[in-house]
Amino acid sequence: MSSINLVSTNVVGLEKELKRLKIFRIIAVLFLIIVSAMAVLAFVLNITLPTGSVKKEQQSTIVGISLFDKKLAQYVLLDDRVKNISSLVSKRKNYVPNIYEIFGKIPDDTSVDILNIQTGQLALTVSSGSLPSINKFIDDLVAFGVSGKIIKNVIIQGLTLNVDSGKYSLSIKADIL
């Protein structure tokens, strides 16, 4: 006796088909929901950006600033002068402190005959009746040259004696800093 299959293979296939269709429908609905939510979110985000109010506030502040036109101009120009003067004052060459340092080392019985400064080159001639004073001055200049803070590259150009006046004359050359 042969067995009778009551469950048709066609019915099983139909059930599978329906299940697949159901999954497709669920996915489609999910897509619809997600896309709608995203669209609404993007729209809301875009319209809630306060660009307009910021622009309005900018305009009102600009109007406020325009009341201080003169003040603003004066301050901007003041700032320009300060920056330029600051730059100039810091960059301009000032030999005076270094000259004072050198003069500070000149003994009382020694006088400055010639002082020339040109493009950072110092030429100095001093005279004195005392050779030890000249010697002391040379020592001090050499010390300056060694430290390299006031002058450098010190060259003694000559030490002469003027018999008539009885004075020694010292000429030096150096780079003044």
Next chain:
Amino acid sequence: MERKNEKINLEFTNFLILYRHYKAYQLPIGVILACILVIFLIIIPQFQQYFISQQALKIEVDKLQILKSNYSFLTNLDDSKTGSDFKTLSYALPSGKDFAGVMNAIAYVSAKTGVSVGDFNFSLGDLSNSSTMGVTAFPSVQIDVNLVGNAQAITKFIDELYKTAPVSEVTNIKASGNSGTITILFYYKPFPSQKIDGSVPIVALSGQEATLVKNISSWNNIVDQSLTPVIPSVFSETPVATASASGVNTNPF
């Protein structure tokens, strides 16, 4: 011919069978495809637009902050102090060739140090309108001055000159015996010619700059100046200011 028609009929029948079989799928698949299209064509561009707008907003907010801080700064700015500081600094660094200022400075320093001034020689340079000159460099008026005094006195003269308006620089010193010659550069600088914009951040003077202003206020020849600088027409396209001392009428040459 008949066979061909038969084939077409067969294919059409197959298509109809398939169509009927998958008819129920059409709607969900169509919806899914439409959604994908909407995502790529509308939603992604909208989000991109949002991020762009957000960046633009950030720029605008920053600009607003600058404007607000400028407004607050200007509200609290002491008008009279700014005016007097500007006047002082305009003496120290004139916007044009300030011959009166130069003469005053030399005369003032001479009187103060007791060093007599002999002949002097101006090197005027370009006499064209100073506003056309470059604003980054520092133009100057060069003057060679003969002085009567020893090296120490001449050094004192230079020292005092460095504390006198207008800003100057001594480039050469020649002192011999009881006379000497110095070469002085008196600097000036035209005002910037760009339009003054309230949306550019205003930075308060630093402590160092404030000290500089204070120091310059105590310079020689500042309070003695009878000539006052003219504040430029500030919101014109080319706001160029010139000290009246540099005007043609005050030129002694």
